[in-house]
Amino acid sequence: MDVNTESWQHKDLLGIAQLSPWDIARIFETAVSMKEILNRPIKKLPTLRGKSVAMLFYEASTRTRVSFETAVKTLGADVGSFSVSTSSVNKGESLLDTAKTLDAMKFDLIVIRHTSSGASEFLAQNLRAGVINAGDGQHEHPTQALLDAFTLCEKFGVLGTKHLQEPAYPDRLLTGRKIVIVGDILHSRVARSNALCLQRLGAQVTFVGPPTLLPPEMACWNVGISHDLDAGLDGADAVMALRLQLERQKSGLFPSVREYAELYGLTLDRLRRSGREPLLLHPGPMNRGVEVDSELADSLYSVIEEQVTNGLAVRMALIYLMSAPL
Amino acid sequence: MDIGATKKQILNEDGIQRAIARIAHEIVEQNAGVADLVLVGIHRRGVPLAGRILAAVAEIEGVRVPMGVLDITYYRDDLSTISGNVLPVIRETAVRFPIDDKIVVLVDDVLYTGRTIRAALDALMDIGRPKKIQLAALVDRGHRELPIQADFVGRVLPTSCRETVSVCLREIDNRDEVVLSIET
Numbered sequence: 001m002d003v004n005t006e007s008w009q010h011k012d013l014l015g016i017a018q019l020s021p022w023d024i025a026r027i028f029e030t031a032v033s034m035k036e037i038l039n040r041p042i043k044k045l046p047t048l049r050g051k052s053v054a055m056l057f058y059e060a061s062t063r064t065r066v067s068f069e070t071a072v073k074t075l076g077a078d079v080g081s082f083s084v085s086t087s088s089v090n091k092g093e094s095l096l097d098t099a100k101t102l103d104a105m106k107f108d109l110i111v112i113r114h115t116s117s118g119a120s121e122f123l124a125q126n127l128r129a130g131v132i133n134a135g136d137g138q139h140e141h142p143t144q145a146l147l148d149a150f151t152l153c154e155k156f157g158v159l160g161t162k163h164l165q166e167p168a169y170p171d172r173l174l175t176g177r178k179i180v181i182v183g184d185i186l187h188s189r190v191a192r193s194n195a196l197c198l199q200r201l202g203a204q205v206t207f208v209g210p211p212t213l214l215p216p217e218m219a220c221w222n223v224g225i226s227h228d229l230d231a232g233l234d235g236a237d238a239v240m241a242l243r244l245q246l247e248r249q250k251s252g253l254f255p256s257v258r259e260y261a262e263l264y265g266l267t268l269d270r271l272r273r274s275g276r277e278p279l280l281l282h283p284g285p286m287n288r289g290v291e292v293d294s295e296l297a298d299s300l301y302s303v304i305e306e307q308v309t310n311g312l313a314v315r316m317a318l319i320y321l322m323s324a325p326l
Numbered sequence: 327m328d329i330g331a332t333k334k335q336i337l338n339e340d341g342i343q344r345a346i347a348r349i350a351h352e353i354v355e356q357n358a359g360v361a362d363l364v365l366v367g368i369h370r371r372g373v374p375l376a377g378r379i380l381a382a383v384a385e386i387e388g389v390r391v392p393m394g395v396l397d398i399t400y401y402r403d404d405l406s407t408i409s410g411n412v413l414p415v416i417r418e419t420a421v422r423f424p425i426d427d428k429i430v431v432l433v434d435d436v437l438y439t440g441r442t443i444r445a446a447l448d449a450l451m452d453i454g455r456p457k458k459i460q461l462a463a464l465v466d467r468g469h470r471e472l473p474i475q476a477d478f479v480g481r482v483l484p485t486s487c488r489e490t491v492s493v494c495l496r497e498i499d500n501r502d503e504v505v506l507s508i509e510t
Contacts, residue, residue: 008413033397033416042452047400324405324413 008321012124012131015140016196024200025170028150030317031310032159037074038313048077051323054107055081056099057134058089058114063284063308064134064143068111071315077323080107095119096126103127108323112136117189130322138187143318144283145193147311149201151303152179152238154310155279175202180232180278182208182264183242183291186215186253190283191242195223208232209264212253229264233274240281241266241291257290267293271301279303332508336483336491339502342464345480346375349462350382352478357429362457364425365393368434368446369417372396374497375464376433394421396432401445425454431478435493437463440474465504467491 008026010018019027037045053072057065065081072079080102084090089098095114102110109130112120117137124131135141153159158173179198185191185207195205199222206224207214218225226232233239244260254260271278280292280301288294297304337345357363360383367376373395384390397417399405432446443461450459462478467485485491485506492505 030416033400033419036419037400040453044452045400046448047405320400321413 010322012120012133013142013318013322014121014124014131014133014136016142016145016193016200017140019142019197019200021170021173021200024146024149024197025173027146027314027317027321028153028159030321031150031313034316034320035310035313037316038309043074044076045074046076047320048072048075048323051075051077051108052106053077053079053109053111053319053323054102054105054129055079056102056110056112057082058084058095058112058119059135061113061134063311064113067308067311068132068134068143068315068319071312071319074312075316075319077108077319080105095123099123099127103129109319132318132322135189137189138192139189140193140196141189141283142193142197143311143315144190145197146318147307147314148190148194148240148281148283149174149197150314151281151307151310152177152198152203152279153201154306155303156237171200171202173201174198177203177237178206178235179203180206180208180236180239181242182229182232182239182266184213184244184248184253185209185242186213187245187248188242194240195221199223206232206236210254210260213248229266230270230273233270233278235275236278237276238279238281239266239271239274240283241286243283243285244287244291246287246290261290265289265291265293266296268296268299268301271296277301281307283307334506335503336465336506337481337504342480342495342502342504343378345464346378347382349478349480350379350386353379353431353460353462354383354386356460356477360387360389360391362428363391363431364423364428365391365431365433366421366425366446366450367393367395368432368442369395369397370498371435371493371495372433374495375435375462376431377497379431379433379462392423394423394425395419396421396446396449398442398445398449401448403441403445419449421453425450425456427455427457429458429460430456431460431462433462435464435495436491437461437466437474437476437479438469438491440470440472443474444472464493465491 069079107129111132111134113134114136117139119136120131120133153173181191198205208226208229282304365376367373380393397419399414399416460477463476464480465483466479467483490507494501494503496502
């Protein structure tokens with residue numbers, strides 16, 4: 001094989017679970033070059049001219065959806081957008097029938113977000129088009145994890161074409177780094193995907209949250225666990241706050257939002273005390289004053305806005321890798 | 327000539343160095359100096375070549391002009407026809423200076439169909455609006471498929487389509503030579 005080429009094996013992206021460290025490094029390597037394009041005066045490539053990508057969102061989303069759409073358009077492909085509220089789903093059409101219709105319209109890729117875990121895999125098994133999981137129930141949200149890990153690698157200075165051209169060891173990109181994920185781990189596909197992704201790159205992951213919001217099967221996750229935020233933050237290189245879904249309180253999983261903010265809310269003070277001045281990540285949308293203090297969210301610790309920019313670059317990379325050779 | 331021979335050296339190390347020196351002189355002469363001049367090397371072997379031209383220009387004029395590097399993969403016209411799930415490796419694009427109103431000299435190793443240069447022109451236009459774009463190539467082997475020509479050429483080499491021109495540069499290949507080979 002030509003040394004100048006490498007293969008991309010995946011028709012679909014359903015979860016981090018299917019990706020090797022080498023796959024992840026390949027996405028990052030491509031994303032670095034996509035980021036350069038985002039900084040140009042003319043942010044438009046002809047690369048995927050003639051390709052088309054459908055957005056099939058069964059759940060509310062602004063950033064993920066706009067990010068995917070912008071990524072598709074920047075690469076020169078066309079985007080078809082469908083949201084449940086304005087589509088035939090309202091008339092009772094099944095997920096498979098809706099998706100098969102899109103398949104018949106010759107979309108090359110279908111990006112799906114759905115409330116049911118496994119929805120994307122179900123489509124992948126039944127469609128010709130490639131499927132990208134943009135969040136399925138409590139299962140995975142792989143592109144979020146990829147953009148988070150990319151942001152960390154970039155901040156820690158382990159990315160760059162030179163670095164990846166002499167393939168180092170992708171499974172050691174984050175070796176020795178301690179990453180803390182705080183909040184409602186139980187219901188979070190972001191936490192699941194992130195734990196898988198960060199561990200694949202060599203990081204040590206710690207979950208922090210009240211016992212009622214941690215998944216019971218955590219023993220097989222190989223992560224650190226703490227119910228005490230300050231203890232969990234000790235020596236952390238980065239901390240990721242998860243959005244607290246306020247309706248969880250009604251189901252009795254924690255007593256009050258105020259108490260939660262007191263015990264598990266991230267503040268400037270807490271980060272300063274933790275030893276290594278960790279980076280703050282948040283997948284958004286943020287509840288200021290609940291999981292993250294407003295002052296901290298706007299401080300120099302925060303890389304939240306960079307996460308959004310990197311999300312665009314990572315999604316461009318993924319769409320390029322998945323649709324260019326089809 | 328040996329009947330079994332399928333390879334022929336076209337340029338050796340000295341030949342390459344002389345060609346680069348001449349290209350540098352021609353660039354300086356044609357542009358009456360190096361005012362507004364920038365170099366952009368096309369990955370892969372255009373990059374070290376641009377670096378050498380830059381050094382040669384600096385020797386003549388005493389000025390190191392800005393140099394950028396360009397990966398043209400995203401602008402190729404054959405991406406969708408590459409067979410299998412094989413994709414080119416994307417290398418760095420770094421033009422860290424404004425190219426508006428500059429004279430950009432694009433540098434590549436072999437000028438063949440002209441499609442790479444077409445892609446590079448499109449990429450440059452997305453980065454800025456140069457006053458002029460010129461093209462320097464170490465070897466021009468003919469067989470153009472687009473109306474593109476070089477301004478500065480190291481060696482014009484008539485070839486057949488069955489032949490391959492390989493440029494080896496010590497920065498990448500650990501040796502300097504240009505070889506013409508026939509696929510058998």
